[in-house]
Amino acid sequence: MSADFHDDHLPSDRHHSPEDRWPGFEADEALYWARVLLRHSPDPQRAGIKAQMHTAIERGVPVTGPEWVRTAETARGDGFTPVLYQTLFETLQTIPPASFRSHPGHRKAVFKTYVPGTPYESELWRDWPRLFLTEGFDARTATSLALLRAEPRFPRTQKRGDAEA
Structure with a gap:
């Protein structure tokens, strides 16, 4: 699996329009x-590549990583906007992975x-916008x-010794 940023997404690349990189957006x-x-x-992305991507985005170039368009399409279909997506993932960082077996961490x-x-x-998060926006739960509660x-x-993983009991 290559998580490298592809040269055709660099800001110096003038022959690709945003619609080419982000079809449907x-x-x-x-x-x-x-x-x-x-x-x-x-x-995952290399830190140097992320720095290049950050520079391009700050200049207004909507670059994309390997799974970004598919992720955005799926999340948008589940009712997410970029702001809601950011809210979910920032809230998720406040919940320790050990708290839930389902935690994506x-x-x-x-x-x-x-x-x-x-x-x-999607199967984990598709109800999140409804919980947050319609049912009125705060972001952390909706995430939990x-x-x-x-x-x-x-499923729970067996700890050593559990099978012997």
Whole structure:
């Protein structure tokens, strides 16, 4: 799995429009998603590549990582905007992975010399916008409820000695 930033997304590349990089997204929306996914990337990235991406995004170029467009499409289909996505993932950072078996921190993609990535899991988060926006739960409670509802899908792992009891 390569998590490298591809040269065709560099800001010096003038032959690709935002629509080429982000099909189905308006230029402003693509830029907002790029900003959020740079911070909360679904895939690991080399730090140097992330720095280049940051520079491009700050100049208004909606660059994309390997899974960004698919992640944004899926999250948008689940009712997320870039602001809601950022709120979810920032809130998630306040909840220790040990609190829930379903916590995506257990499935974080980590490679040596890469900034880790946390994949967006639609089946886990699709109810989050409703919990937050419609049902009125604060962001942390909505996140905890989504994680709690997903717990049955993540079985407990046996600790050593449990099988002997």
